[in-house]
Amino acid sequence: MLTIKKLRVTHRTRNGTVHAVDGVDLTLRRGETLGLVGESGCGKSTLARAVMRLTAPASGRILLDGTDVTRLTGRAAALFTARVQMVFQDPAASLDPRYTVARAIAEPLLPTVRDAAERARRVVALMDDVGLARALADRFPHQLSGGQRQRVAIARAIAPRPDFVVLDEPVSALDVSLQAQVLNLLVDLQERHGLAYLFIGHDIGVVRHMADRVAVMYLGRVVEIGDWSDVVDGPAHPYTRALMAAAPAAHPDAGRAATRTVLAGELPSPFAPPPGCAFHTRCPLAVERCRREAPALRDAADGRRVACHLAPAQSAEPNPTEANTLRPLRRLP
Ligand SMILES: Nc1ncnc2c1ncn2[C@@H]1O[C@H](COP(=O)(O)OP(=O)(O)OP(=O)(O)O)[C@@H](O)[C@H]1O
Ligand code: SF4
Ligand SMILES: [Mg+2]
Numbered sequence: 001m002l003t004i005k006k007l008r009v010t011h012r013t014r015n016g017t018v019h020a021v022d023g024v025d026l027t028l029r030r031g032e033t034l035g036l037v038g039e040s041g042c043g044k045s046t047l048a049r050a051v052m053r054l055t056a057p058a059s060g061r062i063l064l065d066g067t068d069v070t071r072l073t074g075r076a077a078a079l080f081t082a083r084v085q086m087v088f089q090d091p092a093a094s095l096d097p098r099y100t101v102a103r104a105i106a107e108p109l110l111p112t113v114r115d116a117a118e119r120a121r122r123v124v125a126l127m128d129d130v131g132l133a134r135a136l137a138d139r140f141p142h143q144l145s146g147g148q149r150q151r152v153a154i155a156r157a158i159a160p161r162p163d164f165v166v167l168d169e170p171v172s173a174l175d176v177s178l179q180a181q182v183l184n185l186l187v188d189l190q191e192r193h194g195l196a197y198l199f200i201g202h203d204i205g206v207v208r209h210m211a212d213r214v215a216v217m218y219l220g221r222v223v224e225i226g227d228w229s230d231v232v233d234g235p236a237h238p239y240t241r242a243l244m245a246a247a248p249a250a251h252p253d254a255g256r257a258a259t260r261t262v263l264a265g266e267l268p269s270p271f272a273p274p275p276g277c278a279f280h281t282r283c284p285l286a287v288e289r290c291r292r293e294a295p296a297l298r299d300a301a302d303g304r305r306v307a308c309h310l311a312p313a314q315s316a317e318p319n320p321t322e323a324n325t326l327r328p329l330r331r332l333p
Pocket of ligand 2 (some may be wrong): 281
């Protein structure tokens with residue numbers, strides 16, 4: 001459904017130019033959840049904003065059902081906005097403090113639902129859909145809990161009946177006790193409305209419960225992408241291995257001393273990323289070639305793609321069952 005090709009996004013700052021997204025290729029299938037993980041500053045939000053057309057890419061293409069969305073204007077742009085929606089990390093910042101719950105949820109319906117009575121009906125249905133008590137309709141954001149505010153943001157996102165929702169750390173600002181409730185709501189909505197999600201998170205444990213597939217980013221590039229279970233149980237890229245080891249709660253086996261790889265050294269400056277493989281300054285396996293030559297993202301074993309000179313290439317026997325099957329969604333306890 002969504003294909004991202006060789007996407008580059010740069011930010012110009014006083015200190016120079018940041019290549020926040022530096023040649024990313026990704027695909028998202030209808031109804032699936034693609035998790036996107038990586039350290040702070042690796043370009044996850046910039047990628048999301050480019051997909052949402054909130055940031056113009058320097059180059060590359062973003063195709064929605066074959067149409068390049070970076071070039072849309074007028075009515076086509078408005079239609080795109082309805083199909084692709086986003087939920088941000090901090091609902092307090094993404095909601096207008098002067099709008100009541102009902103008005104905030106009605107707003108995205110204004111262009112398409114002209115009849116006021118019909119709009120009011122849709123608002124009530126959306127509040128039911130996201131588990132907001134109807135009595136909250138006249139409250140303002142500051143009168144709501146964090147979880148309720150995020151439910152309003154989710155209702156606004158699904159109001160135009162999108163196919164695809166970008167979730168940029170949607171529960172990171174919430175108390176741990178509320179996170180599971182909101183994640184379960186997102187899973188329910190996905191089932192009921194057939195939504196595809198791009199789920200951004202730095203908490204591996206949270207992303208693991210949500211995603212069918214996962215893409216790992218490092219300094220603006222995707223270094224590994226594959227089925228969630230393959231990537232977590234047998235990370236192929238040294239950076240993914242380090243990332244999993246740094247999250248022992250999400251993956252208890254990774255904490256064992258024998259397999260543990262510590263993410264050593266500082267994250268390099270994004271203004272001057274290392275030449276060759278950008279991870280070579282921290283990679284325990286780096287060889288001379290890594291300093292000179294950037295590894296391409298190529299097909300590796302079991303249908304995943306890895307950008308590392310040392311990753312074993314795809315075996316002669318491709319596994320035909322894995323390519324097009326979606327794993328059933330998981331609910332948190
Ligand atoms: N508006 C901006 N102007 C200048 N630089 C920016 C801007 N937005 C992001 N950057 C820089 O681009 C790089 C990628 O940032 P981005 O916010 O996309 O990362 P992220 O992976 O979402 O991080 P986090 O996990 O902290 O949300 C960083 O080096 C950041 O400092
Ligand atoms: S290409 Fe080299 S430096 Fe980069 S991850 Fe692979 S082994 Fe490490
Ligand atoms: Mg971010």
